[in-house]
Structure formats: structure tokens, C-alpha cells
Amino acid sequence: MKTKDNPEQASFHEYTNSAGGWGSVKALASILTQERVLGAGTRVLMKQNKPQGFACVSCSWAKPADPHMFEFCENGAKATAWEITDKRATPDxxxxxxxxxxxxWNDLELESSGRVTEPMKYDIESDRYLPVSWREAFDDIGARMKIMDPEKVVFYASGRASLETSYMYQLMARMYGTNNLPDSSNMCHESTSVALPKTIGVPVGTVTLDDFEHTDCILFFGHNTGTNAPRMLHPLEAVRKRGVPVITFNPLRERGLVSFVNPQSPLEMLTPARTAISSQYVQIKVGGDTAAVMGMAKHLMAMDDEALSSGMRRVVDVAFIEEHTEGFSEFAQAARDADWDEIERHAGVSRTELKQAAETYSRSNAAMLMYGMGITQHREAVRTIHMLTNLLLMRGNIGKPGAGICPIRGHSNVQGQRTVGITEKPALAPNDKLRELYHFEPPMKKGLNTVEACEAIQQGGISAFFMLGGNFVRAIPDHGTIEPAWRAIPLTVQVVTRFNRSCVIHGKTSYLLPCLGRIEVDRQSSGEQAVAVEDSTGCMHGSRGMSKPASDQLLSEPAIVAELAKRILPFNSRVDWDAWVADYSRVRDAIEATWPDIFRDFNDRMWKPGGFQRPLAARERSWKTPNGRANFISPRGYEPDPDMPAYAPGVLRLMTVRGDSQFNTTVYSLDDRFRGVWGTRRVLLMNCEDIRTLGLNSGDFVTAVTVSTDGIKRSVSHLRIEPFDIPPGCITGYFPELNPLIPLAHHALESKVPAAKSVPIRLVAEAMEQA
Structure with missing residues (x-):
């Protein structure tokens, strides 16, 4: 495996095969061999996403009650191999x-060192991490944190910690005296959590796996399913084989949404057979989603007005609108008044394409709308999600079989963490129950989200930053301003499985606390333990580890949280941290006591095949909004960035993406076969006409410079230019390598999600720059 990123020697050639197929089989064999777990990995994978098995540690897509023989995708298998690897980062x-x-070192080189085996503390004299005992680590961390101002301490949670760990973590933070609980949702789907409660009264999606069997139309926006949730391709394949149209809106023609070969089908593997996933692919400009949806709404209203005048069946669902919604008249008029020329300019596609999509949608009886971070990571993300909901409400597509909205969450339990209290917003925390159960006064001051925590770090206002997993320093934007400030934090602590960038960019005192992975056997005093997670469709699942731990020095995440809690909190007879660690079912009892409506009979139901569903009022057409109705919300224009008019001369809209061999900040390989990039991540993929207009050539090297008004120069140098099928004025490159280009203030309005999908940049040819 090549770990050195050398863009001069990289190769670029189009990948014409479908997602899945022999390419996935080859990638699976490669990752198992690379991590030296070919035999063990094959056995473990047979239990992935299965009843009585373990929940995948990467994406959070739903787990079926009747699983396939191989209920894992290529990237899920890579995540599993990465966790059960035979490689070790020992004290040596x-x-x-x-x-x-x-x-x-680059990200791949850092994580290729393997699993961290013992607790480590940074030693400034030798500039090395040195082994330390667990007792010494906890005693020192606890002594330091116990005298700190809780409002200057941050408890970050990545999306993979279990429901049990997350519950204990949020309780510890609140008993400590702070709501500083930023999490990975702040960086991805917080826009969903802000937008949907205003329109349909719930913060999560309404679609379940069963809806795929009843739908007759699917709309996709801003999601690369073939890389980021490949197991969804199985229900999509079934949907397409029964003739259901799938309309995709995306700036890039992603392979997984173009065609798919099912690796579990001998017929498809041994013949040229493939399934065309998208029946219509609308290749919009970066940030053009609001305009595109308004174009569809405008045509639907024109069709409805014509139907009304001719006495034909209405296109909009009048009965649903009148009984369940508010604001339709205003929105309908806004759609009628929308200007087609302006829509086309902002969407980057013709009215003909949008009318075709609208007409297909109008013929459906039950439609689902799926979206990903191509929607949520924009300045106007909340506005766009409101528009997506408007489109569904127009035809009554919330709260009936085969219909609904489905935000496709990324990390494996990021949605579940929110369900059990990981939030910086006290209004969303179960404070009354916590007060009743544990006899303490929860803090009521709003805590810091990810962006706000970074702002506080820049200002020197953070005393300690505790990271429950993840790779926070690498995942956040504005590296050039954050990393120097991060080094001044008095204490940083990271719960890790593998060494990563956040380990080498550290505070003055820094600890690495290695934990058991979810796939590993977790044996406590009462026996082997299991945990639970929530998937993207609001279903809870049990997960049981089955691989031998990487080291006998590892502690479980619940044990780490409990040991810290015992050192930083006063004694509370209502919380027996040791008993919770001894038997996780007691933590689940506590979760049930805190949210009895969601987690009724938690311990009995956690192994239900397919999971048990959390109740969601919008699925029953009950609207938990202030006015008790589902709400149409008209948009404020179409610009992707209110502070930066779209596509100014010489300005390109940068869209950061993950590669085929990547999950979040974890990079498994320097190749991205779906995009035809081999051997580098230091590349910008551009429209051919833009390359010519800027006087560049394929293979040239440039420095990307952010267009901003704050006086700070943000740039990433030595990026190779290559032509790609992307709309004019748009450009794409890899996350997190291009995160230094994203100003911290460049975030979604209302939700503060970093706007990584639409960053205004200019390119400077490196020869010109040196001159």
C-alpha cells in the first residue's frame, strides 16, 4: 500500500464500472490483507449488522430484520478491518x-500505525508520548479538571459512541456543571435538527426501510450513496427493478447513483447485468438546490392551476394541505411568482429538466425524499431543507406508507447520541427527569457547539478539551487559525482506538486513552456486555463485540467515562458509576427511566430484528410544532451564500467531498476509484471550460486561496488540476485536506454547520505565485 501522497506521480483515468461488483470484492480483499486480518476479518464480517451481531462502526444506515448473507458494504468492511487490524501502535x-x-505525516500514514495499546501522556522534553498507568492518568486529569471553571471545559463526542456511553457522558458533563457538549452532528446534520422541527415538528427523518416497499418515487439530493451509505443500494436496486423512478440532484455524477452491480447476485456478477439507479440525473450547480426545488414547485403550481381551471384532478393534495398545514397560500404564490431565468441561473440546469422532474413527481402517490451533507453543509442549508419539506407537503408526502423525508446520517450512532442527551442546547435536554432521578440541578446556560467551541479556543477561553473518540482537530475548518490556538489549551484528552491527527496537534498537557472498539469483546465483572445504537431511520439496535481486544490494557468507553466522573464529581448516591460499568443493562434502565416513551422495555427490545422504532409524531401526521401544524416556509432568494454572490468572475465554488477509500477523516487509501483518482488526495477536479478560461492546463499545480473579507489569508498549496464532469463555476477536492480553506465564520445560518460544500476560492498558478 502506498502511503506517501505524491500528486506528481498520481494517475487519473475514468472509472466506467458500476458501484459494487468486482470492484467492491477486490477492495474488500485488499483491506483485509492490508490490515493483516484476512481470515479473522472474513469471519467477523459475517456478523456485521446481523441480529445478535455487531452494528457497523461506520455509517448509520438502517439494519434490516431479514439481513442478506453479507450485510455489509465495502466501506463498512474497511471500517471493520481498520478496527480489528493486527497492527499496533505500542510504546515502542x-x-x-x-x-x-x-x-x-499525512492522515493515512498516521492511522496506519495501528491500534493504540496503552494510555499515553505527552512529554515535552522528549517530544514523545510516553506510557502512563490508567490510575495516574485519571488522577492527574481529574485533579486538573476538578479545579477548572466548568464553563471553560468542553466534552466533545464523536458519532460512534454507544447509547449507553453517550448517556453516561452527558450526565457527567451536566453534573460537572456545563452544557458544553458539541458533537459530530454539529459538523454535519445540525441543519436538519434546526430545520425539521419548524416544518414537521421532529428533528429526524420519517422514513423506515418498510417505506421502500411502498414508494413509487424517490428524490435524492446531495448524497454520494455509493461511498457514504452503500448498503442503501440494495433497497434502491429493488425499487428500480419494479420500475420506480429515482430522480437525483447532485453536482457530481456519483457512480453509486448511476448504476450498481449487486455483489451478492451471481447473475449480475457473472454477466454484464447492472441496475441503473437514477432514472433522471439533474446535475445542478453547487448550492443550486433551493432554486431547483423552486423550479419543480413552480411547475407543480402551474399544473395545479391548469387542473383547477379545467375541472381535472388537482396536482397538490388539497385535503392534506387544508387539514394539516399552514402557509401554503403564501408559498404557492411565491412559486407562481418565481422567475424561470433566475431559477435556471442559480440551479445551473434548464427548466425543461426541472419540469420533467416535477411531472414525474406529480404522477406518484407516495414519494420519499433523501438528502445528505450536500444539503446540510451550506450557508443556506436550513432554507434548503425547508424547501425540500415544502415539496413533500405539496403532495401530502409525510405520514403515509412509502412517503417521507430521510436525512441520511453519517456516523454510526450520531443520531442516537442526540436522542440520549448529547446536545449543547438545554431546552433539548431532559432536565426535569435528570433533576428527578439524580437530585442535582442541571446547568441551564446554553453550551458551546462545534463552531462556538472553536471560537472560544481561538480566544484562549478553553481550559480543557475532552474528546470521546473522533478526530476533532482534523475535522473542523480553519486549521491555520485553530491549530496554533489549540496548542495553548492547558489540557487535551482523547479517547482513541487508532493514532490520528488530533493526537499530534495537542494541548500543553495531553493524554491518549485507548478504548475497546465496538467490535471487540467487552467483558466486565457481570460478564460480556452489549451496547445499543440508533440508525438513520430512528430504529434502536443491539450490538455485541466478538473480536479479541487489541490489548489487555484497553478500557471500555463506559469505564473511561465512569472513572473520570468519579474524580471530577462530588459523591452522589443516586449514581453508581461502578454498577453501571459492571452491567450496561443498568445504564439502559436509566435511559428508559429518562425517556420512557422512546425506550419502553429497552433491555427486552434491543435485540428485536430490524430494531425497535422510536415514536415520531410526524409519521402519524401529528405535528409537534408551535402551531400544531406542518408548515410551508417560503425561501429568501436562491443565493448559496448571502455574503458572497454566486459565481463572481474568477471565483469558483469549492465543494469538499470524501473519497471512495475514506470514512469521515479516516483515509484507508490514497485512491478514489469512482472518481478515477489514483495515488493522491492533493487534487482539484474542475470543469474543462473553467480550466481553459483561467489559462490553466490539466496537470498544472495551483494554490487555492479563499475569498473572504476578514483579512486572514487561507490557502492550500500544491494542488494538481484535473478535468472532471462538474458544472461550470464549481470545483471539488477532498475533505479534510481542504478544510484550511473554510473560514470558521463560513457556516450555515441558524445551525452553524461549517459550510464545507460551498467555499468561494480563487486559484493561483504556482509558477505565477513564485514569480
Whole structure:
């Protein structure tokens, strides 16, 4: 495996095969061999996403009650191999490398060191991490945090911690005295959590796997399913084989939404057979979603007005609108008044394409709308989600079989963490129940979200930053301003499985606390333990580890949280942290006591095949909004960025993406076969005409510079230009390598999600720059 990123020697050639197929089989064999777990990995994968097995540690797509023989996708298998790897980052590894040396390594090189096996503490004199006992680590961390102002301490949670760990973590933070509980949702789907409660009264999607069997139309917006949730391709394949149209809106023609070969079908694997996933692919400009949806709504209203005048069947669902919604008249008039020329300019596609999509949608009786971070990571993300909901409400497509909205969450339990209290917003925390159950006064001051925590770090206002998993320093924007400030934090603590960028960019005192992975056997004093997670469709699942732990020095995440809690909190007879660690079912009892409506009979139901569903009022057409109705919300224009008019001369809209061999900040390989990129991540993929207009050539090297007004120069140098099928004025490159280009203030209005999908940049040819 090549780990050195050398863009000069990289190759670029179009990948014409479908998603899945022999390409996925080859990638699976490659990752198992690379991590030296070919035999063990094959056995473990047979239990992935199965009843009585373990929930995938990567994406959060739904787990079926009747699973396939191989109920894992290519990227899920890579995540599993990454966790059960035979590679180890032992004290000998840390003794051989200074932290300064490792700062020069890329993300793949850092994580390729393997699983961290013992707790480590940074030693400034040797510039190395040195082994430390668990007791010494906890005693020192606890002593430091116990005298800190709780409002200056941050408890970050990545999306993979279980429901049990997350519950304990939020309780510890609140008993400590803070709501500083930013999480990975702040960086991805917080826009969903802000937008949907205003329109349909719930913060999550309404679609379940059963709806795929009843739908007769699917709309996709801003999601690369073939890389980020490949198991969804199975229900999509079934939908397409019965003739259901799938209309995709995306700036890039992603392979997984073009065609799919099912690796579990001998017929498809041994013949040229493939399933065309999208029946219509609308290749909109970056940030053009609001305009595109308004174009569809405008045509639907024109069709409805014509039907009304001719006495034909209405196109909009009048009965549903009158009984269940508010604001339709205003929205309908806004759609009628919308200007087609303006819509086409902002969407980047013709009215003919949008009318075709609207007419297909109008013929459906039950339609689902799916979207990903191509929607949520924009300045106007909340506005766009309101528009998506408007489109569904027009035809009554919320709260009936085969219909609904489906935000496709990323990390494996990021939605579940919110369900059990990981939130910086006290209004969303179960404070009354916590007060009743544990006899303490929960803090009522709003805590810091991800962007606000970074702002506080920039200002020197954070005393300690505790990371429950993840790779926070790498995932956030504005590296050039955040990383120097991060080094001044008095204490940083990271719960880790593998070494990553956040380990080498550290505070003055820094600890690495290695934990058991979800796939590993977790044995406590009462026996082997299991945990639970929530998937993207609001279903809860049990997960049981089955692989031998990477080291006998590892502690479970609940044990780490409990040991810290015992050192930073006063004694509370209502919380027996040791008993909770001994038997996780007691934590689930506590979760049930806190949310009895959601988690009724939690321990009895956690192994139900397919999971048990959380109740969602919108599925029953009950609207938990202030006015008790589902709400149409008319948009404020179509610009993707209110502070930066779209597509100014010389300005390109950068869309950061993940590669085929990547999950979040974890990079498994330097190749991205679906986009035809081999051997590098230091690349910008551009429209051919833009390359010519800017006087560049394929293979040139440029520096990307952010267009901003704050006086701070943000740039990433030595990026190779290559032509790609992307709309004019748009450009794409890889996350997190291009995160230094994203100003911290460049975030979604209302939700504060970093707007990584629409960053205004200019390119400077490196020869010109040197001159």
C-alpha cells in the first residue's frame, strides 16, 4: 500500500464500472490483507449488522430484520478491518518517533500505525508520548479538571459512541456543571435538527426501510450513496427493478447513483447485468438546490392551476394541505411568482429538466425524499431543507406508507447520541427527569457547539478539551487559525482506538486513552456486555463485540467515562458509576427511566430484528410544532451564500467531498476509484471550460486561496488540476485536506454547520505565485 501522497506521480483515468461488483470484492480483499486480518476479518464480517451481531462502526444506515448473507458494504468492511487490524501502535512505536516528526505525516500514514495499546501522556522534553498507568492518568486529569471553571471545559463526542456511553457522558458533563457538549452532528446534520422541527415538528427523518416497499418515487439530493451509505443500494436496486423512478440532484455524477452491480447476485456478477439507479440525473450547480426545488414547485403550481381551471384532478393534495398545514397560500404564490431565468441561473440546469422532474413527481402517490451533507453543509442549508419539506407537503408526502423525508446520517450512532442527551442546547435536554432521578440541578446556560467551541479556543477561553473518540482537530475548518490556538489549551484528552491527527496537534498537557472498539469483546465483572445504537431511520439496535481486544490494557468507553466522573464529581448516591460499568443493562434502565416513551422495555427490545422504532409524531401526521401544524416556509432568494454572490468572475465554488477509500477523516487509501483518482488526495477536479478560461492546463499545480473579507489569508498549496464532469463555476477536492480553506465564520445560518460544500476560492498558478 502506498502511503506517501505524491500528486506528481498520481494517475487519473475514468472509472466506467458500476458501484459494487468486482470492484467492491477486490477492495474488500485488499483491506483485509492490508490490515493483516484476512481470515479473522472474513469471519467477523459475517456478523456485521446481523441480529445478535455487531452494528457497523461506520455509517448509520438502517439494519434490516431479514439481513442478506453479507450485510455489509465495502466501506463498512474497511471500517471493520481498520478496527480489528493486527497492527499496533505500542510504546515502542511512540519511542521511535517524535511528535514533531509525525506532524509531517499525512492522515493515512498516521492511522496506519495501528491500534493504540496503552494510555499515553505527552512529554515535552522528549517530544514523545510516553506510557502512563490508567490510575495516574485519571488522577492527574481529574485533579486538573476538578479545579477548572466548568464553563471553560468542553466534552466533545464523536458519532460512534454507544447509547449507553453517550448517556453516561452527558450526565457527567451536566453534573460537572456545563452544557458544553458539541458533537459530530454539529459538523454535519445540525441543519436538519434546526430545520425539521419548524416544518414537521421532529428533528429526524420519517422514513423506515418498510417505506421502500411502498414508494413509487424517490428524490435524492446531495448524497454520494455509493461511498457514504452503500448498503442503501440494495433497497434502491429493488425499487428500480419494479420500475420506480429515482430522480437525483447532485453536482457530481456519483457512480453509486448511476448504476450498481449487486455483489451478492451471481447473475449480475457473472454477466454484464447492472441496475441503473437514477432514472433522471439533474446535475445542478453547487448550492443550486433551493432554486431547483423552486423550479419543480413552480411547475407543480402551474399544473395545479391548469387542473383547477379545467375541472381535472388537482396536482397538490388539497385535503392534506387544508387539514394539516399552514402557509401554503403564501408559498404557492411565491412559486407562481418565481422567475424561470433566475431559477435556471442559480440551479445551473434548464427548466425543461426541472419540469420533467416535477411531472414525474406529480404522477406518484407516495414519494420519499433523501438528502445528505450536500444539503446540510451550506450557508443556506436550513432554507434548503425547508424547501425540500415544502415539496413533500405539496403532495401530502409525510405520514403515509412509502412517503417521507430521510436525512441520511453519517456516523454510526450520531443520531442516537442526540436522542440520549448529547446536545449543547438545554431546552433539548431532559432536565426535569435528570433533576428527578439524580437530585442535582442541571446547568441551564446554553453550551458551546462545534463552531462556538472553536471560537472560544481561538480566544484562549478553553481550559480543557475532552474528546470521546473522533478526530476533532482534523475535522473542523480553519486549521491555520485553530491549530496554533489549540496548542495553548492547558489540557487535551482523547479517547482513541487508532493514532490520528488530533493526537499530534495537542494541548500543553495531553493524554491518549485507548478504548475497546465496538467490535471487540467487552467483558466486565457481570460478564460480556452489549451496547445499543440508533440508525438513520430512528430504529434502536443491539450490538455485541466478538473480536479479541487489541490489548489487555484497553478500557471500555463506559469505564473511561465512569472513572473520570468519579474524580471530577462530588459523591452522589443516586449514581453508581461502578454498577453501571459492571452491567450496561443498568445504564439502559436509566435511559428508559429518562425517556420512557422512546425506550419502553429497552433491555427486552434491543435485540428485536430490524430494531425497535422510536415514536415520531410526524409519521402519524401529528405535528409537534408551535402551531400544531406542518408548515410551508417560503425561501429568501436562491443565493448559496448571502455574503458572497454566486459565481463572481474568477471565483469558483469549492465543494469538499470524501473519497471512495475514506470514512469521515479516516483515509484507508490514497485512491478514489469512482472518481478515477489514483495515488493522491492533493487534487482539484474542475470543469474543462473553467480550466481553459483561467489559462490553466490539466496537470498544472495551483494554490487555492479563499475569498473572504476578514483579512486572514487561507490557502492550500500544491494542488494538481484535473478535468472532471462538474458544472461550470464549481470545483471539488477532498475533505479534510481542504478544510484550511473554510473560514470558521463560513457556516450555515441558524445551525452553524461549517459550510464545507460551498467555499468561494480563487486559484493561483504556482509558477505565477513564485514569480
Amino acid at each position: 512505536f511512540f519511542a521511535a518517533h517524535t511528535v514533531t516528526e509525525m506532524e509531517g
